[in-house]
Amino acid sequence: MSNRMHQVSEHLKASSQFNNVNLAPPDPILKMNAIYKADPDPVKISVGVGAYRTEEGKPYILNCVKKAERMMLDDPNNDHEYLPMAGLQSFTDAAVKLILGADSHIIKENRAIGFQAISGTGALRVGAELLNRFRKSIAYVSKPTWGNHLAIFGDCGFEVREYQYWDPATRGLNESFFDTLRSAPNGSIFVLHGCAHNPTGVDPTEEQWKLVAKIMKEKNHFPFFDCAYQGFASGDLDKDAWSVRYFVDQGFEMFIAQSFAKNLGLYGERVGNLTLVVHNPDVLPKMHSNLCKIVRAMYSCPPAHGAKIASLVLNTPELYKEWTVELKAMADRIKEMRVMLFDLLTEMKTPGTWNHITDQIGMFTFTGLTQNQCKTLVGEHHIYLIDNGRISIAGLNTKNIRRFAEKIDWVVRNIQ
Ligand SMILES: Cc1ncc(COP(=O)(O)O)c(C=O)c1O
Incomplete structure (x- = not known):
């Protein structure tokens, strides 16, 4: 009897408005x-x-993270209110400094801003949405790459192409990468892994990065750096930001997606930041307003808890020091x-x-x-x-x- 009560009739099943949905690949x-x-x-x-x-x-769970969480519990002013659409500014400001360097001239010239995102994936997504609205071109991702790059740029409406990155013969960087940079239509977007390339573990040498930058400059390509592993690769936060900072010094405008999933162990808290670097400081408020418009329609505002943890770690000298030690131990x-x-x-x-x-x-x-x-x-x-x-x-x-x-x-x- 109870079994019969739980059975759904074939007639009801046949009437579903979603019978045309196919199973998506896992x-x-x-x-x-x-x-x-x-x-x-x-x-x-x-x-x-x-x-x-x-x-x-x-x-x-990193000790610096546990300490930050305890500080939050003990703080009578901590609450669970909404964050602004652009997130927690003490976190995004610190994230921009972390990737560009605290004394970067770009920050002093007001040519960079941060925008909180739902971890590295979200930073790539909102960055790609913004690019798609104002700077549409072909997006190139490495082959192979982290599983989501193709999907993110494809779902944002880009034509996505791949640049051969892995050379099975040398188990290193494929030299044809440079040919693709040269042959790609001028002004293409190139998604570059700032350090610790996923999945190959192969990073360009400094000389190779310089060549990448040189060709990209000549071709007016746009770098979109994906930095999911800052500090995790070498154990040194500054060393792992070398490629990004070199491109900044070469005068590129660029987007940088940052994740704090790995380096702070905050995987499920979804702590990320999109850093925008531009030539003209006047465009930043406009770009910021368009990012707000994009996220308002997607998820309204980002989650607060992880961003508060990251902000405390990045902005409290003792916690920051402890973080660098723990980060090095993991690496x-x-x-x-x-x-x-x-x-x-x-x-x-x-x-x-x-x-x-x-x-x-x-x-x-x-x-x-x-x-x-x-x-x-x-x-x-x-x-x-x-x-x-x-x-x-x-x-x-x-x-x-x-x-x-x-x-x-x-x-x-x-x-x-
Ligand atoms: C290269 C790369 N980019 C981005 C991400 C995004 O990670 P998350 O969204 O968890 O920050 C990952 C995670 O594995 C990754 O390896």
Whole structure:
């Protein structure tokens, strides 16, 4: 009886106005994570999701973040009121300083503003929406790139093209990138990863960045920097901002999407900022008003909690100091895991060369494993990674790395 009561009649089902909706393809990384979570095997390893894990394999809440949250709890003036459409200004001002450098002449000349966004993804999205309204052109993203770039620019109405970035032969930067910069229509938008390129872990050298800037200048291309890993790549916030600051010094106008998901461990709080750098300070209030119009219609105003945490960390000298130490510790742990993995594969004489593991930078390594090798690791060895061979080094620790290396060794020897 109760079963019958819960059944939906075929007639009612057939009357739905949404029967024409097809299933959208799942996100490969999130799908992989769901399969990992459902696996009961105690020795399972996840190197799929790009989120930092401690030596114990656990998510990490930074001490500076805990302290900031305590300060908020103790502050009688803290509340849960709406933020303005452009977000928390003490946070966005600090985020602009963080990426451009506190004593940047651009800030002194009022040629930069920040606009709070829903993490790095939201900063890219509102930036792309603004560009689409006022500076429509072709948008180029790297191949391969972080899974969302194509979708974000495509959904904003851009024609999106790819520039070859990865060279499988050298497991480094593909020289044809420079040819694409030269052959792209003048005034194209190029999405550039400021540091710690996702998924390849390959960053241009300073010399290569200089060449990128030189060609982009000649061609009047527009740089849209995606900075999701400032401080996380080298462990040094200024060093990781080198590429952006070099482009600023070369006189570019540009957009910069900043995420505080990784470097402050605030993944789910969605803390981000869009920095606009322009030649004419007079246009900034106008651009700001149009960003407000865009977000008003999308989500009205950004979330407050994470922005308040970030603002306290960025603006309180003791917390900022502690942050830099914790950031370096996270980056160092990742670097140690890279060295350990390289040493283990070398010790086992795993066929192939593996120096790219220590040459690459940031959370990810593009291993060069084939699709079949990746599928075998997932299907038979409880090692979860996406099948382009990208691994998140943060998923490795001293307890699981030997088993991980042994399984890599096995698939390389036995699977094509
Ligand atoms: C290159 C790149 N850009 C942007 C993001 C956006 O991250 P979030 O929206 O969580 O800040 C990520 C996250 O993995 C990324 O790797």
